[in-house]
Amino acid sequence: MIAEIIAVGSEMLTPFRQDTNSLYLTSRLNELGVQVAFKTIVGDNLGHLTGAAKIAIARADIVIFSGGLGPTEDDQTREAVGEALGLGLRRDNEILTAMYKRFAARHMAMPPNNAKQADRLEGAEVLANANGSAPGQYIDTVVGRHRKIVILLPGPPKELKAMYEAECRGRLAASLPERHMAKRMLRMALIPESQVDARTAPIYQQYSDVETTILAGSGEIQLHFQCVKASDAEAQARVDELAEKIEAEMGEAVFSSHGEQLEEVVLLMLGLRQMTLAAAESCTGGLLAERLTAVPGSSRYFVGGAVVYADSLKTEFADVPEELVRSDGPVSKPVARAMAEGIRRRTGASVGVGITGIAGPGPGAAGPDAEKPIGLVYVAASFAGESKTKVVELNLTGDRERIRFWASQHALDLLRRSLLERA
């Protein structure tokens, strides 16, 4: 059982816009045991669209179109599918009435163009659109001797998702063999993909009934597990068993066993320990604070801090002695330590974190930093009531954006590991 997803719209054939609906649809189809074998992106051109529809109907069992159901002349998905399947289009009075009502409810007259959205393909079921005027269509038919399911969905993601959930998931599930799938994700930070694979492959290869996917990117590795069994409980048990064995192997490298983000994990750990956090950031320029405060409810555990980009602010807001900046340079172990300790004291937080480094593309400032390489970053964490402040030296590679992101990632992971020790 394979599927093809066709995204319709000339804007997705420009350098500016990309199809994103297919990621969502793929995830939903996979849950039902359907693999996506092809994705096609085609413009608002009836000939191209009809050709693509014919090809897809020939090579896939399930074909889902997104887009091209609007009221303009450019919107031709209905016509193309009709042509490809040899089905006529009839204006449907029920749809038309519903559309008039929808407009009337908003005290608007329906523009005459919209009437074409009421054109229904012969034999198609109408899929209600809770968030827009274009209804979808669902066709379950036989072509040659093969059963084909063809679904027309609107392009706007909000409309498409709501329509899939309400109108398609159940219909598709009823047409497909019953299926019980469990999923799970482990996340690890700051560890090379090759190492994760070398250590985990001997384990996951013993679970041939669990599909394991390793994804690397943005300073973390994700392990996705997926298993299909006769019952949900059986599938879940296999996935959990494998995940636990891999957690045991990878130990502290695993920061999340149910998919939480690193910043969420740090906030949760602070909450469990009734601790609060403050940050003094130089090279990351607020990125760490931004990541933490992006989490709803973070204000309970993150009090804030300072972006001490200029050297004078390191003294003003984090009590870093001026002579320390002069003697060791702003990018140095002692300054990172002083930043972490200073911001903790100044804010009254239980934990202070300090980040200073050279993000590039230009070199460090004159004085002691002039000879230091781009990518050199120091991250420090200071805990109230403890005299020893941990400082980590990093030598990061890549461009400014990557160096800043990885520096914030290392700071979060240092916090996580430090909090683990204080369980």
Added chain:
Amino acid sequence: MIAEIIAVGSEMLTPFRQDTNSLYLTSRLNELGVQVAFKTIVGDNLGHLTGAAKIAIARADIVIFSGGLGPTEDDQTREAVGEALGLGLRRDNEILTAMYKRFAARHMAMPPNNAKQADRLEGAEVLANANGSAPGQYIDTVVGRHRKIVILLPGPPKELKAMYEAECRGRLAASLPERHMAKRMLRMALIPESQVDARTAPIYQQYSDVETTILAGSGEIQLHFQCVKASDAEAQARVDELAEKIEAEMGEAVFSSHGEQLEEVVLLMLGLRQMTLAAAESCTGGLLAERLTAVPGSSRYFVGGAVVYADSLKTEFADVPEELVRSDGPVSKPVARAMAEGIRRRTGASVGVGITGIAGPGPGAAGPDAEKPIGLVYVAASFAGESKTKVVELNLTGDRERIRFWASQHALDLLRRSLLERA
């Protein structure tokens, strides 16, 4: 002359990964006057890939493959294209020698698998890969009576882009009619797309030789202009003439006339006026500082500031009187004003900006803020030597991420407009 781009790789048929190379390739093809009519994404399956190759070669003049040139059994783009075009594959000694040398230069033995990367399609030109081991291939042939150009490029974006620039752009340009294209982009912040279109359409519609594209998203509107003429100068003159008329119509709403980002523009304006900036952020939690410091060289004009998430820090770092927070609530006009003024004084910057608001999803704190709605944000800008601090009240909609981003966007635009007045 139409093109099809085929992205090869099963990972792009999962919910996790997306083809991005096609955006880059589309932009490059458009420069040569070639429109992309189809994009196909296909997995590492020889049958599917061969089928997709045949379809593309039948319906497009130029077909570009990305991916599937690696050394593993899964990598089958060469085989599929050979099958589709009826061309044999021969192991090429020159490629093989170059590969051995590449590995030897790194003091590594070449794994035997890699040898298949030296398989060259009959009649194909070899495209050197400066950043990896897989060479590309370029086939200029005739199928039926139609000329077809088929290009095989490696999947990693860095390898693909370098190979296109060095090896494909010139070959394609030489095969296509000479073409002189000029491009330009205007950017506007915080103005509805419908308003931009209503005011600019009467202008750009008079320039039927310039292609105008309006893109909306992330708190800004972009107008892209593109024009093809007999000479570069002629094309540039038309694009510039239209851009200038639209700038005259839209006035201050245009923040960038050559594509710069809003944060870059603010930093440039500060530099021209020999001013420096500091920020005190509450609801944006460091996002404004992060956006400014993402720009290389920003440290000359942005000194830093404070993330005053907890109320006590508003006092500690931005001198906001405690009783003001108590009486008016942390999300209030007077507190925003005090934050902007306080952070400016404390840091010695010429300009201070303050942001306070309710980003949600939860309501504001108890006290005076308890009744205030999610999305209420105050943004203030204070200038040294001026007694009047401008404060803007915003009522933003959407989720936490959107409210925070738009708050930072409004802060940048307030700074930009305030700096314009102080030209």
